[in-house]
Amino acid sequence: MMFKVFYQENPNEPPVRERTKTFFVEAESEREVREKLKGRSINIEYIQPISGPFYEFEKQSENFSVLEK
Secondary structure (H helix, E strand, O other), rough: OOOEEEEEOOOOOOOHHHOOEEEEEEOOOHHHHHOOOOOOOOOOEEEEEEOOHHHHHHHHOOOEEOOOO
């Protein structure tokens, strides 16, 4: 399953919508996504599972990137 991760690069600042970035992680569950991101210095705002037409739409974006771990 694919998950879209919304995050802030600076974990010490409060989330600001204009600074929110995203990337995608392939995992079996949200817990597994969090485990994969455990050592990163980011502030995770939200993890959203995506599939079907939503995933196909996201793949068309020029900013689409899947985290490899």
